Amino acid sequence: MEGIVWRPxxxxxxxxxxxxxLSRWRKTPGFPQPVQLGPRCVGFLRSDIDAWLASRKGAC
Incomplete structure (x- = not known):
């Protein structure tokens, strides 16, 4: 795992x-899934969030 990790x-x-x-969106197809950082700790890769945002441009 490389890159910046953002907490929920x-x-x-x-x-x-x-x-x-955010919890509801995590269950929808296409939304970036978090990575497990520890037994009770997750985070999202910034690159995944940035890519998802870029794919949403013009969708609204």
Missing amino acids: KQVAVLLDISRAT
Whole structure:
């Protein structure tokens, strides 16, 4: 695993959504899946989030 890792709270702030919404979005196809950092700790690769955002441009 390489790159910058964002914790769920940071991703929620970046996307301007609640943590509950982030949890729902994680269950949708195409949304980046978190990586396990420890027994009770997950994070999202910044590159995955950036790629997902780029793919969403013009989708709305």
